[in-house]
Amino acid sequence: MRGRIQLKPLETDIRFTHKALVEKCKSGHSSSQYELYELYVDAMYNIGRRMLNSKEDAEDIVQESFVSAFKNLNSFNYESTFGAWLKRIVINKSINHLKKKQLPVVPMEVHEFHLSEDSPEEKVDAMDIKKVKVGIGLLPPGYKQIINLYLIEGYDHIEIGEVLGISTSTSKSQYHRAKKKLVEIINAL
Amino acid sequence: MDNFEKHIRENASEFDEHKADRSKMWAKISQELEVQEPKVIPLWKSPMLRIAASLLLLLGLAGFIGKQVFGSSVETQYASKELLDIDMHYKSLVSYQVKLVQNNPNLSNEDKTEFLSFMDELDAEYEQLRIEMQNNLDNERVLEAIVSNYKQRIELIENLLKQINNSKLNDDDYGYTL
Incomplete structure (x- = not known):
């Protein structure tokens, strides 16, 4: 007992x-x-x-x-x-x-200087999950994985860094860049 | 985290829109699991096979050790018999010639001690070779080295005797010309 x-x-x-x-x-x-x-x-x-x-x-x-x-x-x-x-x-x-398969798992462009650009919050008309799904589908190669890992799989930047073999800070900046792109795409839908 | 991110994370389950082909995928998984597992384990799980393997290992080890011990003893016996013959032959030759040198009245004491110190050096070398021989390190080569050691001694003695005889001859010749 x-x-x-x-x-x-x-x-x-x-x-x-x-x-x-x-x-x-x-x-x-x-x-x-x-x-x-x-x-x-x-x-x-x-x-x-x-x-x-x-x-x-x-x-x-x-x-x-x-x-x-x-x-x-x-x-x-x-x-x-x-x-x-x-x-x-x-x-x-x-x-x-x-x-x-030599497919990019992170965005290819230089990203370090883009962090400050994110500060003005962008308005997202994205409360419709269907739109988000379409938007993710339209992301260029390399952007999709980091968005999936952070937003859908719920990984934090430490885990993403481990999985993708990049540093935590790179993961953060890459994610912000990818998110910006996603918001742009969704807003244009 | 902004509202957009929160909203997606909260509704992440809505992104699971596909259904897996369960039976097809499981067929492959179970096939892989079956192929890998029975390969090694069952052999060692059988006590009979375990005993058999242990016996085989023991026999193998015993055979190996036996061969080492028995084989090497025969070899050393054979080698030492050969060595003994060579030893006897050369030892008598050397000791005879050493005596000749020592008894030679035409040699100064200095020459004699110099010659004997050479002989001592070769003796020491010979002792080392004998130890080497006992350690059973490549018998044939050690044997050859022992023979060449003896040959050097004999050569040394022969040279010395030749020198003595030559000087005698020279003296005689000198006497003649005068």
Whole structure:
């Protein structure tokens, strides 16, 4: 009884979501693997689609990510949720895939001096999510990833820096530049 | 974070508009997982195979050590027999000639001690070669070095004796011309 009382606050921690399932998967239980897959596959597939802009590439990357996650599940120690851990694998694999294809993952132009230009707040007529989706779709190569990572995946600039292999300050300036472009596009729609 | 950013982050789930082809993707994932897993583990999980592998390893090790010990002992025996023969032959030759030099009345004490110090040097070298021989380092080469050591000694003695004889001859010739 005492054990259960002590464990309770830990078990309710968000990081331990689907812990029982994850533990079963760690011991190679294949039906648990499928259960976990079903829970996360759509979310991961959508991340892949956003990052890669291709149905086939997204499918390949998500498959690879699940295989890699199940094989390396023992290194998952509940430092984050399972979903966040898996999402990081999908994002890392997507970025590597883009780099292999030599597609830009960050805007190419020089960006350091653009930060001050952002200060006057631009009015955005963008409360319509549909418009935002179209706007993101129209962003030039290299802008899309940083917008996706910050706005939709909810990553902060430290995480984006790690994923894209750039510094935190570069991530900030690149993001502001990309956001400016997005606002321009949405306003022109 | 401005309102625009907040609004998008709050509605991020609306961006999940696609549905994955679950069965198709799972087929590939399970195929990959099946291919990789059974490869290594089951072999070592079987206790019979574990014992067999251990036995094989032990046999291999025993064989290797046995060969090392037995093989090398035969080799050293053979080499030391050969060495013994060579040793006997040259030792008698050297000691005979050393005696000749020592007993030679035509040599000064200085020449004798100089000659003997040379011989001592070669003796020391010979001792080192014998130690080397025991360490079993490339027998053939050590053996050759021992032989050449002996040859040097004999050459040294022969040269000395030649010198003595030459000087004798010169003296005789000199006497004749006068």
